[in-house]
Amino acid sequence: MHTYYWGDWHRDETLGKERAYRISPAATALKKGMIFTEHHDAPVALPNSIMILYSTINRISRSGDVIGPDERISPYDALRSITIWAAYQYFEENSKGSIKQGKLADFVILDKNPLKIDPKKIIDIKVLQTIKEGKTVFKFTN
Template structure:
């Protein structure tokens, strides 16, 4: 029983997604490429760059997807990945592939429920439910109820690992 994962997926095309679904492969998108290198992708790939990290297309195919970063290429920051998946803005301020934008809720699934599924941990991680392991962060704002650009301003107040507080921001 395997759940193979395709890492990065920048140039994975929407028409290739049914093949991934057929073999049960999970795309893990380095979605931050859109912000950090999107302008370069536009220069090198032209209009094809609008399809990099085709997350909305994966969602339409009912494919579970996840997000990752390549530290130390960029710092680990899953809220930044959520912002990138929703906004799809390059450093120059261009929207790269508006049709591939997803909702904040669906972006959060890429770093919670889907990530747990990817590692066969969905029975005890990935969502809040009695009996599941309490690995949580407490944020100062609800990312689903603020403007997309404000996601980058969210502060982590507390981090809980295995039910124990491992970080608590001094207020």
């Protein structure tokens, strides 16, 4: 979420525009055949996987600037960065990261499909339910 929370600061105060626009270079990593993960720096920024997706896909800062438009990636690749690739990074790809028979049943139910909505509206997605190892650990209530 660096592009959202600290992109303006890096652009204006610490790195300058050219280098700031290259922070968290997800698209470059993909072009080079690399996999990567995204994170939230808790407790510096509160854990929020929807915000991670939004930031990785759109790279919009708090001021509304797109911090490195060439480094934006698809919603599909952003989802892989917090699921399949994250499990791989922790050597847990045989038990986590995707929904498959024999793996832990860890997943969320969302109110909208992040692959099918306007990427700028991903930030508005609500988690309706969280399932951990086959058991509901969170359920949204009005």
